[in-house]
Amino acid sequence: MRPAVQRVDWRPMEPDRVDDADLLRAHSAGDAHAFARLYDRYDRPCFQFIRRTLGGAHADAAEDLHQETWLAVSNNAAAFDARKASFPAWLFTIARHKVWDHFRRQKVAVLASVEDDAAMMVPDAGPTPLQQVESRELAQRLVAAVEALPLEQRGAFVMFAHAGLSLEEIARATGVAVETAKSRLRYARATLRRALAGERSAHV
Amino acid sequence: MSDHGAAPDPIDEAYVQAEARLSDEAARAARRERVLAALAREPATPAVAPAPAWRGPAWRRGGWLAAACVAGLSLFVASQVYEPLPRQPQTAARAPAAVVAVAPTPSVPTPAISNAPAPRPAIRGVAAAPEPPVRTEARTAPADAAKAETAAPQGPLPDMAPAAPPPPPPLAIAPVRRAFPAEPPAASSVGEIVVTGGRAEKATAANDVASGDARDETVTVTASRRSSAFAAPPAAALGRFAASPARPADQAARLRAAATAGRTAEVESLLHQGAPADAPDANGDTALIKSVQADHPAAAAALRRHGASLDHRNNAGESARDIAAAKGDAALDQAIGLGP
Numbered sequence: 365m366r367p368a369v370q371r372v373d374w375r376p377m378e379p380d381r382v383d384d385a386d387l388l389r390a391h392s393a394g395d396a397h398a399f400a401r402l403y404d405r406y407d408r409p410c411f412q413f414i415r416r417t418l419g420g421a422h423a424d425a426a427e428d429l430h431q432e433t434w435l436a437v438s439n440n441a442a443a444f445d446a447r448k449a450s451f452p453a454w455l456f457t458i459a460r461h462k463v464w465d466h467f468r469r470q471k472v473a474v475l476a477s478v479e480d481d482a483a484m485m486v487p488d489a490g491p492t493p494l495q496q497v498e499s500r501e502l503a504q505r506l507v508a509a510v511e512a513l514p515l516e517q518r519g520a521f522v523m524f525a526h527a528g529l530s531l532e533e534i535a536r537a538t539g540v541a542v543e544t545a546k547s548r549l550r551y552a553r554a555t556l557r558r559a560l561a562g563e564r565s566a567h568v
Numbered sequence: 569m570s571d572h573g574a575a576p577d578p579i580d581e582a583y584v585q586a587e588a589r590l591s592d593e594a595a596r597a598a599r600r601e602r603v604l605a606a607l608a609r610e611p612a613t614p615a616v617a618p619a620p621a622w623r624g625p626a627w628r629r630g631g632w633l634a635a636a637c638v639a640g641l642s643l644f645v646a647s648q649v650y651e652p653l654p655r656q657p658q659t660a661a662r663a664p665a666a667v668v669a670v671a672p673t674p675s676v677p678t679p680a681i682s683n684a685p686a687p688r689p690a691i692r693g694v695a696a697a698p699e700p701p702v703r704t705e706a707r708t709a710p711a712d713a714a715k716a717e718t719a720a721p722q723g724p725l726p727d728m729a730p731a732a733p734p735p736p737p738p739l740a741i742a743p744v745r746r747a748f749p750a751e752p753p754a755a756s757s758v759g760e761i762v763v764t765g766g767r768a769e770k771a772t773a774a775n776d777v778a779s780g781d782a783r784d785e786t787v788t789v790t791a792s793r794r795s796s797a798f799a800a801p802p803a804a805a806l807g808r809f810a811a812s813p814a815r816p817a818d819q820a821a822r823l824r825a826a827a828t829a830g831r832t833a834e835v836e837s838l839l840h841q842g843a844p845a846d847a848p849d850a851n852g853d854t855a856l857i858k859s860v861q862a863d864h865p866a867a868a869a870a871l872r873r874h875g876a877s878l879d880h881r882n883n884a885g886e887s888a889r890d891i892a893a894a895k896g897d898a899a900l901d902q903a904i905g906l907g908p
Contacts, residue, residue, distance in 0.1 A: 539893030
């Protein structure tokens with residue numbers, strides 16, 4: 365029986381947490397510190413999303429795309445409408461477009477993911493995934509497994525697991541139905557579990 | 569940010585821990601400095617949307633439109649006012665009237681200048697019915713016209729015309745009026761196609777009005793004035809020229825260009841001409857994808873009305889539906905049928 369898992373809140377604890385939209389509005393009004401606060405909230409998941417979506421072959425472009433994403437956020441701050449989407453959904457929409465634009469410029473053919481039902485059949489015994497990433501090497505293997513996921517599954521997984529976006533926000537950011545986002549997340553998890561199970565058997 | 573509809577999973581936490589274990593705080597700090605420095609170099613973003621950079625006076629913004637209107641009006645007035653000089657007989661070589669006999673021509677020589685009924689197309693095995701009386705007006709060569717008036721309605725016409733072509737018409741204007749018999753001719757007996765200058769048609773129409781003969785019909789193909797040496801082309805060639813369609817690939821490229829530029833009228837026109845709505849370019853982008861990317865709801869709506877697919881994916885895996893959803897533009901969504 366596994367213990368209940370809580371969502372990891374990667375965001376720094378802010379005693380006086382100001383709404384994202386308010387920070388963006390303050391930035392538009394000329395508050396120099398507002399944008400830095402907003403950046404600090406979402407820098408880590410945004411960069412990891414870009415980095416993992418690019419994969420190992422295009423890792424060098426992650427820094428530039430990350431910077432372009434935040435510049436786009438700054439330049440379009442006045443156009444942000446909190447009634448349409450949350451700030452993280454908007455941010456990841458921009459980040460995702462930057463990555464796709466990069467792929468298009470590099471003429472990378474993005475293949476549609478094949479959601480194989482066999483991926484869902486995963487042995488469920490052994491240590492938990494958390495126990496498996498105790499070592500740096502295994503952490504690297506898990507991250508490599510994430511980078512090996514099909515692109516859309518990878519994006520959905522990173523947005524959900526690391527950025528904490530809801531399925532609705534992921535669907536909004538990727539332009540698909542909520543059920544599609546949910547399905548991508550499910551397949552991604554199953555593939556990762558299978559990859560970890562393979563690693564475990566290889567290390568026994 | 570709650571996880572609506574999806575429970576947390578141990579693999580999620582494992583991944584976050586793995587990223588935390590692998591994270592490089594020094595690199596992150598350097599990245600932060602770089603991004604914030606780049607933002608500081610950027611010009612300050614105004615709180616409200618900036619006004620267009622170029623805001624000239626209205627008359628300058630519409631200058632091209634006004635110039636085009638003036639030019640069109642001038643052309644129209646000129647075409648109405650312009651009267652050509654009286655045509656001289658020696659101008660015949662400059663703008664000859666070529667008669668393309670689709671049906672076999674009669675052996676009777678075609679009168680050069682005549683408003684008389686042209687020889688009817690031969691109807692095999694049927695004696696030509698007496699032509700109804702048609703008032704003829706020979707304006708420049710009355711003798712020939714009179715000759716034609718007497719020569720045309722003569723007995724049964726031979727089936728096949730002699731091989732020798734008729735002598736070239738000496739005058740530029742040679743409208744051929746085909747007088748309808750009491751019953752319309754059979755569909756197989758096609759009349760003549762006359763290739764002549766544009767003024768000839770007008771002259772013939774005036775003659776019709778003057779003569780009051782409402783049953784006369786002039787079949788005229790207006791040719792360019794530059795093609796003065798235009799010898800009677802074969803009818804098949806004319807038909808091929810008239811019906812030469814643009815290649816579908818060209819049409820598709822033009823459609824995508826028009827959709828990108830938001831030229832809705834051209835999009836509609838090309839679609840009506842049969843341009844393929846979903847033809848992709850080298851990147852897999854269709855006209856609809858391009859119109860959505862470029863924020864042209866009207867062009868996108870036109871494409872959607874002609875069946876363009878929202879779900880066609882380009883090489884990057886994005887469909888028009890995806891891009892529109894990402895943009896979150898209500899007008900665009902409504903134009904392509906995604907909005908309420």
